[in-house]
Amino acid sequence: MKPVKMxxxxxxxxxxxxxxxPDAEVCGCVSERAGMPHEIYPVANVAAQPACRFEMDPAGQIDALKTMRERGERMLAIYHSHPSAPPEPSVHDLEGLGYPDALYLIISLNIKGVLEMRAWQRENAAMRERVLTILD
Ligand SMILES: [Zn+2]
Incomplete structure (x- = not known):
């Protein structure tokens, strides 16, 4: 798979x-324009245990997708944070994949003072990491 540039x-x-x-998982969508990640659309996390799970508010998600379409952007990735776990997909993340083909960005606050972000995508029923390149 090609590296993800951001x-x-x-x-x-x-x-x-x-x-x-920092005490709850945040989540939302990232749009794409001209082949590059373009804008962030935060969506409320309505999971019962937001400290270790995420579930995007369905209405908020629909609004985000609508705004993207109106701006001529398209859905690229779903992001969420892990307040106290590494930036790797959890068992719950694998269960709750509403968009099996989407790119998943996971941001971790696990290591104090170090912010980590990694990209994942499903391939043959498993989550594979994609190289994430940050452009200056
Ligand atoms: Zn997760």
Whole structure:
């Protein structure tokens, strides 16, 4: 699979989203324009245990997709944060994949002072990591 390229500005904004709620998983969508990740669409996490699970608010998700279409963007990735786990898909993440073909970005706040983000995509029923390249 091809590496995922992302501007440093967008990566920084995603990390900031995760830091805003350090005790709960944040989630949302990332759009694409001209082959590059373009904009972040935060969606409320309505999971019963938001500290270790995420479930995007269905209405918020529909709104995000609608706005993307209106702006001529398309859905690229689903992002969420792990407040206290590494940036690897959890068992729950694999169970709850509503968009099996989407790219999954996981941001981890697990290591104090170090923000990590990794990209994953399903391939033959398993989650495979994709190389994430941050462009300056
Ligand atoms: Zn997760």
């Amino acid at each position: 501007s440093r500005m967008l990566a920084t904004r995603l990390l900031f989203e995760a830091q805003k709620q």
